[in-house]
Amino acid sequence: MSVKVAQVVPLRRLPRTKGVFDYEVPAQAIVEVGDLVQIPFKSSLVEGIVFDIKTGEATIKNLKSIGNTLIPGCANRRQLSLIFWLANYSGVSLATAAKLVLPFKPTSRFIISPIKNKPIIKDKAGLKPINIIFSSLSAKEQVVDSLVKQVINRGQQVLLLVPEISLITEWTNRFKNNLVVSYSGNEKTSNSRSAWRDIRSGQAKIIIGTRAVLWLNYFNLGGIIIDQAENESFIQSEQNPRYDTLMVANYLAKLWSASLAQISPAPRLENWQAVQKGNQGWQEISAVSAKLKVIDLKTSRRVFKSGLISAELKTTVDKVLSRGKKILLYLNRRGGATSSTCEDCGLVAICPQCQRSLVQSNNQNELVCFHCDYKQNVVIPCPHCGGLSVNYAGGGIGKLALEAKKLWPSAKILTLEDKFNESQTNLANQADIILGSRTAVRAVANMPLAMSVLVRADAELLLPEFRSVERLWQLTRYLTLQSAELVVQTSNPDHYLWSSLMTRDLALFYRSEMRLRKKYLYPPLVKLIRFTCQNKIEKSAQKQAGSLVDILKKSLPPDAEIIGPYPDYYRLRSTNWRWHILIKHALNYEPANLWPLLPDDVIIDNNPWFILS
Known part of the structure; x- marks a missing residue:
């Protein structure tokens, strides 16, 4: 007997080797590829997405039947192709990948009909990828405006990808007179459903979101724009499926024959190299950047013994503050001292839970582990030898804050080292000096600064990660967008990173970095x-x-x-x-x-x- 058999992926956690499951389609039922259906799975009813339907003789006896259709056309065929690719690339089950396409749990009150008017996909095979390096925020905004209009004028949807949720509002306000939908994956269920429905129906013309927006059901996607394409927030590395937003966007653009533009102040080395090999080239716009000052810590005197601020930096900051201007002091280290060592026996205070060095707290009364939140009182005498002398080496944000308050007592100083929230931006607006790690950088995003300072650039320059120099390059390039001057304190003043910034020669940085990648055999060579x-x-x-x-x-x-x-x-x-x-x-x-x-x-x-x- 001829029957219809649907190949369904249950939306449940499954082993990576599990794929589709066969279910019989009842004779009178209308089931199509991409429908969200209810299926009996093991001992319960679960949701599943139909990936394929085949007609033929039943080869399995007592094949279970599909239940109700919960959302017709929940996923389109391009989404299903994207999910197949992702599961194969990231080594997860189809079920794990398929969960991405439905950002909410369906209910009986959520009623949606199949799409009646199928989108017309225009031939855009001749469109080439757009790769832009920007050196000013205003120039970037003008480019994005132009790219968005080009896609809208073709009568298609445009997707603007941003790395952080906080950036969604800025872009949404810029396009507020258009049919804009924003999506981050963190919305209330009702808002998530509304966004999903507007994107699927084609009512939304401009879609702005973080990486979660990649997996939604587009009606007629015509262009993808990636803002700050270098940003590591585009990497999903904390949970399965693990992926790079740029790779997914590239694959999605091919599925839709959509235009693709990546915009960045400092592209990733792999992307730079790929574009150069493809003879597409990077277009640099508004090649004006901040003045650069490099302070050699090997020769520059410190204001305080074993301190973080050099005399030369103090003089520079004094001049900026006298003009009533705003300053960012960047240091990617938390706490007071970064290590505590007994001077008599050499015992280093170690976290008993995760074996990391304990850090002196900002109040100097505790030793803390910022990784697992372990805390203990400062123990004197030494528990190993009874010694009374402790050497607190290095310096973090806490130590920097103490020095800054002593040197500039009348300045409004804001210290930021906790996780970012939007209220910190308001506080930064009222401060003269903002000091902290990457949280502080996010708090002053798009805020005009007279000066940004890398207090201890070597702390990141010498990290034992092959991308550590590239990450610092991206940070410094980003800071030059909003700073009139960039000051760097380093013991490596001749490093190619500073030379490329000083000469405004981007290619110099990438050539130098590529030589090291070739030497030690890292991407993009492997x-x-x-x-x-x-x-x-x-x-x-x-x-x-x-x-x-x-x-x-x-x-x-x-x-x-x-x-x-x-x-x-x-x-x-x-x-x-x-x-x-x-x-x-x-x-x-x-x-x-x-x-x-x-x-x-x-x-x-x-x-x-x-x-x-």
Whole structure:
């Protein structure tokens, strides 16, 4: 007997090897590819998305039947193709990837009809990718305005991707006279449903959102614009499926034959190289940047003994404050001192939970671990030798704040080191000096600054991550957008990063960085995969990682390099100890054949942004 068989992906957590499940379509039922349906799965009724429908003789006896259709046309075929690609790329089950397309739980009150008017997809095969480097915020805004209008004039939807939720409002206000919908994935359920419905129906013409917006059901997507394309918030690295927004956007643009524009003050090296190889080129607009001043800490006297602020920096800040202007002091270290060591026996205070060095708190009465929130009182005498002398080395935001208050007692000083929230921007507007880490940078975003200061640039320049210099390059380029002057305190004044900023030669930076990548064989010369084993017992995580290496040695091509196992930089994540294995492999190697060999609790990060944590 001829029957219709639907291949359905249940929206449940499943092993990575599980794909579609076959269900019989009842004779009178109307079921189409992309419908959200109710299916019997194991011992309960669950939601599932129809990925395919086949007609033929039933090959399985007692095939279960599909239940009600909950949302007709919940996903379009392009979305399903995107989900297939993502599951294969990131090494997760189709079910895990498919959950992304439905941002809310369906209810009986949420009634939606199939799309009656199918969108007309215009041929845009001749459109080339647009790659723009900007050096002023106003120039960037003009470019985005122009790109949005081009897509709207074609009668199509345009997607503007931003790295942070806080940026959505700024762009939404700019396009408030148009049919704009914003989406971040953190909205109330009612707002999430409304946005989803407007995008699906085509009523929304301009869609602005973070990476979560990639997975929604577009009516007629004609263009994708990525603002601050270098931003690492575009990397989904904390939960499955792990992916890079730029890769997904590129694939989505191809599915829709849509135009794609990436806009950045400092593109990622991989993107820079790919564009150059493709003979597309980067277009630099408004090539005006902040004045750069580099202070050599090897020769410059400090105001305080073992202090963070040099005499030269103090003089520069004095001049800016005398004009009533605003200053950012950037330091990516929290607390007072960054380590506490007994001068008699050399014992270093270590966190008993995650083995990180304990940091002196801002009030100097406690030792704290900012990774796991462990705290303890300063212990004198030394518990190991009874010594009374403790050396507090290094310096964080707490120490910087104390120095700043002593040097500029009449200035309004704002210290920011907690997680970012929008109220911090209001506080920053009222301050003369804003000091802190990347939270402070976000708080002063788009705020005109007379001067930005990297107080200890070497703290990030010398981090043991292959992208550490690139990340600092991106930060400094971003700060030059809103600062009249950029001051850098460093013990490496001749580093190519500062030379490229001084000469305003972007290519110099990328050429120099590429030489190092070639020397040590990192992307874009090779591709990376990081496998992570985690367990509440560290030795168990380490043992599993060792066993995984044995599996990989038998399965990887001879030219692949296995590094590890090695412990996570932070050792303990939440309540789990983590051990990693890093694979370097050739650009033309497809690693998806490895996924079925791995235990389901192994985390796969294909093309990781960080390798140590």
